[in-house]
Amino acid sequence: MGQIITIDPVTRIEGHLRIEVEVENGIVKDAWSSGQMFRGIEIILQGRDPRDAPLFVQRSCGVCTYVHYLSSVEAIEDAVGIKIPDNARIIRNLLHGAQFQHDHIVHFYHLHALDWVDVVNALKADPKATATLADNVSNAPWGGASYFKRVQERVKSFVDSGQLGPFANAYWGHPAYKLSPEADLMAVSHYIEALRVQARAAKLHAIFGAKNPHLQSLVAGGVTCAADLKPDRVAEFKYLWKETQEFIKNVYIPDVLAVAGFYKDWGAIGGTANYLAYGDFPQTGEGSSSDLMPGGVIYQRKFTDVQKMDDKKITEHVARSWYEGKKDLHPYKGVTEPDYSDYDRGGRYSWIKAPRYDGKATEVGPLARVLVAYGKGDPGVKKLVDDTLAHLSVPATALFSTLGRTAARALETVFIGNAMENWLNELVGNLTKGDDSTYTPWEMPDKGMGRGLNDVPRGALGHWIEIDKGKIKNYQYVVPSTWNLGPRDAKGQLGPVEEALIGTPIADPKRPVEVLRTVHSFDPCIACAIHVIDPNSNEVYKVKAL
Amino acid sequence: MQNEKEKNRQEFYERLEQKGISRRDFVKFCTFLTATMGLSASYVGQVMDVFAAPAQRPPVIWLHFAECTGCSEAALRTMYPWIDEVLLDIISMEYHETIMAAAGHQAEDNLHAAMSKHKDKYLCVVEGSIPTKFDGAYGKVGGRTFLEIGREVTKHAMATICMGSCATYGGPQAAKPNPGGYKGVSDALGIKTINIPGCPPNPINLIGTIVNYLLMGKLPALDSNGRPLFAYANTIHDKCPRRSHFENGEFVTEFGSEEAKMGFCLYEMGCKGPETYNNCPIVKFNDGTSWPIEAGHPCIGCSEPDFWDEMSPFFETL
Numbered sequence: 001m002g003q004i005i006t007i008d009p010v011t012r013i014e015g016h017l018r019i020e021v022e023v024e025n026g027i028v029k030d031a032w033s034s035g036q037m038f039r040g041i042e043i044i045l046q047g048r049d050p051r052d053a054p055l056f057v058q059r060s061c062g063v064c065t066y067v068h069y070l071s072s073v074e075a076i077e078d079a080v081g082i083k084i085p086d087n088a089r090i091i092r093n094l095l096h097g098a099q100f101q102h103d104h105i106v107h108f109y110h111l112h113a114l115d116w117v118d119v120v121n122a123l124k125a126d127p128k129a130t131a132t133l134a135d136n137v138s139n140a141p142w143g144g145a146s147y148f149k150r151v152q153e154r155v156k157s158f159v160d161s162g163q164l165g166p167f168a169n170a171y172w173g174h175p176a177y178k179l180s181p182e183a184d185l186m187a188v189s190h191y192i193e194a195l196r197v198q199a200r201a202a203k204l205h206a207i208f209g210a211k212n213p214h215l216q217s218l219v220a221g222g223v224t225c226a227a228d229l230k231p232d233r234v235a236e237f238k239y240l241w242k243e244t245q246e247f248i249k250n251v252y253i254p255d256v257l258a259v260a261g262f263y264k265d266w267g268a269i270g271g272t273a274n275y276l277a278y279g280d281f282p283q284t285g286e287g288s289s290s291d292l293m294p295g296g297v298i299y300q301r302k303f304t305d306v307q308k309m310d311d312k313k314i315t316e317h318v319a320r321s322w323y324e325g326k327k328d329l330h331p332y333k334g335v336t337e338p339d340y341s342d343y344d345r346g347g348r349y350s351w352i353k354a355p356r357y358d359g360k361a362t363e364v365g366p367l368a369r370v371l372v373a374y375g376k377g378d379p380g381v382k383k384l385v386d387d388t389l390a391h392l393s394v395p396a397t398a399l400f401s402t403l404g405r406t407a408a409r410a411l412e413t414v415f416i417g418n419a420m421e422n423w424l425n426e427l428v429g430n431l432t433k434g435d436d437s438t439y440t441p442w443e444m445p446d447k448g449m450g451r452g453l454n455d456v457p458r459g460a461l462g463h464w465i466e467i468d469k470g471k472i473k474n475y476q477y478v479v480p481s482t483w484n485l486g487p488r489d490a491k492g493q494l495g496p497v498e499e500a501l502i503g504t505p506i507a508d509p510k511r512p513v514e515v516l517r518t519v520h521s522f523d524p525c526i527a528c529a530i531h532v533i534d535p536n537s538n539e540v541y542k543v544k545a546l
Numbered sequence: 547m548q549n550e551k552e553k554n555r556q557e558f559y560e561r562l563e564q565k566g567i568s569r570r571d572f573v574k575f576c577t578f579l580t581a582t583m584g585l586s587a588s589y590v591g592q593v594m595d596v597f598a599a600p601a602q603r604p605p606v607i608w609l610h611f612a613e614c615t616g617c618s619e620a621a622l623r624t625m626y627p628w629i630d631e632v633l634l635d636i637i638s639m640e641y642h643e644t645i646m647a648a649a650g651h652q653a654e655d656n657l658h659a660a661m662s663k664h665k666d667k668y669l670c671v672v673e674g675s676i677p678t679k680f681d682g683a684y685g686k687v688g689g690r691t692f693l694e695i696g697r698e699v700t701k702h703a704m705a706t707i708c709m710g711s712c713a714t715y716g717g718p719q720a721a722k723p724n725p726g727g728y729k730g731v732s733d734a735l736g737i738k739t740i741n742i743p744g745c746p747p748n749p750i751n752l753i754g755t756i757v758n759y760l761l762m763g764k765l766p767a768l769d770s771n772g773r774p775l776f777a778y779a780n781t782i783h784d785k786c787p788r789r790s791h792f793e794n795g796e797f798v799t800e801f802g803s804e805e806a807k808m809g810f811c812l813y814e815m816g817c818k819g820p821e822t823y824n825n826c827p828i829v830k831f832n833d834g835t836s837w838p839i840e841a842g843h844p845c846i847g848c849s850e851p852d853f854w855d856e857m858s859p860f861f862e863t864l
Contacts, residue, residue, distance in 0.1 A: 007650035009687045011643045014615045016687055037685040038677075039612055040725035041718060049859035055846060056854070059718045062616020062746060085802075106622075114647045154634065163603055163638040169656050170647035195630040199623045203832045210841035211831035212623065213616040213746055217841040219801055219861075224842035226806040236835075338725070340683050439802025516649055527614050 015526025079450025364459025613674025
C-alpha cells in the first residue's frame with residue numbers, strides 16, 4: 001500500500017468534498033471521491049405542490065443557480081404536456097447562455113487558475129516585459145507597463161500587510177508551477193479584473209430573471225417577465241452580452257491558451273474513457289433534435305463514432321455510498337435510505353451515488369459536449385477545436401485530459417456566447433411582428449410523469465417527476481457532479497474523477513497541487529450532487545451515529 | 547487626529563484613482579450605503595473613513611455549512627464597493643472555502659491560525675444551516691461535523707453574522723420533514739446572531755451591517771428576528787412600486803396575460819409581499835437591475851422564518 005493523501009476540504013469548489021489518493025513512487029495509484037454533506041431535498045418535496053419544486057431544487061446550487069430551475073420546470077411541462085411559446089424558449093436560452101458565460105469565467109479565474117498560477121511569483125515580474133507579453137497574447141482592454149506595475153504594487157502591499165486573506169498558505173513556490181513571473185502577473189491581473197467582469201455579467205440574469213443568484217422568472221408554461229419584453233431591456237441585455245463576450249474572446253480564451261502553452265504535459269494527464277451529453281439549446285420548438293449543442297455518447301474515446309443517447313440506459317448505484325441497498329435503479333424507480341457508517345475506502349464512503357450509463361462510468365460536462373459536437377462534425381465547434389490544437393501544436397488525443405477539459409470549457413463559452421446574439425435577434429423579430437406571448441396556460445393533472453434533460457455548465461442534468469393527485473409523489477435528479485464525482489459502483493468501477501486521477505504525478509505529497517488541477521478541471525458542485533429519495537415513507541432514515 | 551484622518555482619506559483617494567475609481571463615484575457609493583443603512587447624510591463622511599482607514603483590515607472567517615453557495619455568490623456580486631476591493635482593501639478574508647487558494651490541511655491551518663491570532667476580534671459569517679440529528683453526521687468538513695466547527699469558531703468571534711435564510715432559519719433542508727434535523731445557527735448553537743435572511747440576501751445588506759459595525763463599534767438595531775432594521779423594517783408590499791395597482795384592484799390572474807404585460811399587482815398569483823420584511827423594492831438586485839416582482843413573479847417571502855413551509859404553496863393566495 002502506498003501513501004494515502006487526504007484533501008478535505010477541497011476548496012475552490014461548491015460544497016463539501018473529500019478527495020483521497022494513494023501515491024506510490026510519485027504517481028497516483030488509486031483514488032476516492034467522497035461527498036461530505038446530505039440535505040435530502042427530494043424527500044422534502046414529496047407531497048408538495050409540483051409548481052413549488054423548481055424553487056426548491058434551484059436551491060441545490062447557488063453557483064449554477066439557473067440550471068435546476070430550468071430542468072425542473074421542463075420536467076413538469078413534460079409531465080403535463082405543455083408546449084411553451086417561442087419567446088419563452090428564446091428567453092430561457094438567453095438566460096442559460098448567460099449562465100455559461102458567467103459560470104465558466106468564474107471557474108477559470110477564481111476556482112481553477114490558482115492551480116496553474118503562482119500569485120507570489122508574480123511579484124518577481126518585470127511590468128514592462130509583462131506588458132509586452134500581454135500585448136502579444138491578448139487583446140485585453142487593460143495593459144501597459146504602468147497598469148501591471150500598479151497591480152503588482154497592489155498585490156505587494158497586500159502581501160506586505162501580512163494579511164494574505166484568500167491567498168494565505170497555498171502551494172506557492174511548488175515546483176509544479178511553470179509560468180514565468182510575467183505570465184503569473186498577467187494572470188493575477190486578470191483574476192482581479194474578472195471579479196468585476198463576473199459581477200457585471202450576472203446582470204444579464206437579472207434583466208429577464210429578476211436577480212442572480214436564484215433567478216425568479218420561470219414557471220411551467222413559460223416565463224413571467226412579460227413586462228420586460230421591451231426595447232430598453234433588450235438593449236441592456238445586448239450591451240452587457242457584448243461586453244461579456246468581448247472579455248471571453250479577448251481575455252479568457254487568450255489566457256487559457258497562454259497558460260496551456262506552459263503546461264502541455266497536462267494534455268496527457270487526467271483523461272477518462274466514456275463521455276455523455278444530453279444536448280441543449282433548442283433552436284426551434286422541435287426540441288432536442290434542434291439543439292445547438294447536440295447530445296450523444298462516446299465509448300472508449302472513439303469520438304468519430306458518436307452513439308445516440310437513450311435516457312433509459314441511466315441507472316444509479318448505491319453499493320459504495322451511505323445508503324441502504326446494492327441494486328442499481330433508473331431514476332424513476334430510485335429507492336434510497338440513508339445509512340451512514342464510518343468513512344471506509346473498502347466499503348461505503350460517500351453521500352454521492354454512482355450513476356452509470358449503459359453500466360459504464362461516463363464523464364459529463366464541457367469536454368463531453370465538445371467531443372460529441374466535434375465527433376458529429378458541427379462546423380463551428382470543429383473549427384474552434386482544430387484551431388486550438390494547431391495553436392498549441394498538440395494532437396487530438398490531448399483533448400482527453402485535464403488540459404483538454406479546461407480548454408473545452410473555454411471553447412464552448414465562445415461558441416454558445418456567439419449564438420446568443422442570434423437568439424436576441426430572433427426575440428426582437430418576434431416582438432416586431434407583434435408576438436409578445438410568454439406563457440401557455442395549463443391545469444394541474446391528477447397524474448403524470450415527466451423528465452427535464454438539459455446540458456448545463458457542469459454537464460448532463462436530468463430531473464424526473466411523478467405527479468399523483470396533483471401533488472409530487474416522486475422526485476429525482478441526477479446532476480453533473482453526481483456523474484463526475486460519484487464513487488465506485490457495485491462492480492468496483494471507479495467514478496470519472498477517480499479514474500482521471502490515476503497516473504497523476506505527485507511531486508510533494510504534502511502539497512498535492514496536481515490532484516487539485518484534475519479535480520478542479522471538472523468544476524465540482526457537491527451540494528448539487530448529493531440527494532436522496534425515498535418514495536415509500538418519510539420515516540426510514542437509519543443513520544448510525546459515530 | 548483630524549489631520550491623520552484627512553491624510554488617510556487623501557491617500558485612499560489616490561489609491562482609488564489609481565484603480566480608476568473617481569472620488570465622485572466613491573462618495574456616491576458611500577451615500578447610497580449610508581442611506582441603505584438608514585443613517586442621516588451627516589454620516590457619509592464617517593462611512594467613507596471606514597473604507598479609507600484600516601491599517602489592519604478586520605479579519606473575517608466565513609463558514610460554509612449546509613448551503614448552496616448562493617450567499618457567497620451574492621457577496622461576489624457586490625459592486626459598491628467592488629468585490630476585489632472588499633477582499634483586497636477593506637476586510638481580511640481569513641477563511642472562505644469557495645475562494646481561498648489553500649486546500650486540505652493548509653486550509654484547516656489557516657482557520658486555526660486566524661482563530662488564535664484574532665481571538666475575540668474576528669467577525670464570523672456563517673452561510674448554511676447545521677444538521678443536528680445523529681450528532682451532526684450529515685455534514686462534515688475535514689472529518690469534523692458542522693456542529694463541532696460552528697461551536698468552536700463562533701465561541702471566540704466578536705460577532706456572528708448569519709448570511710442568508712439557511713444560516714438564519716434552517717433553509718430548504720429544514721423544511722418538513724427535515725430529514726437531517728437542520729437548524730439555523732442561533733438555534734443549533736444557542737448563541738445570539740445578527741441575521742441577514744434572504745435566498746440569497748442582497749449583498750448591500752451584508753456590507754451595510756459590516757460597515758455599521760466598523761463605524762459604530764456595535765451592532766445595528768435589530769428586529770425580533772435579529773434582522774437589521776435598516777433593511778428589514780418595512781414589508782415588500784409597503785414599498786412595492788405595484789402597490790397602486792393593489793389599491794385600485796388591478797390584479798394579474800394569469801402569467802403572460804395583458805395584465806401581466808401591464809405590470810399589475812401579483813397578489814392573486816400568490817405574492818407574499820404583504821407578509822415579508824425586506825428592502826428588495828428599494829435597492830433591487832445586481833446593481834439595481836431588477837427584482838422578482840419587477841420580473842413578473844410573485845414574492846415567495848424568502849426572508850421570513852421557515853418560509854419554505856410557512857409561505858408555500860408559493861402560487862396560492864395568502
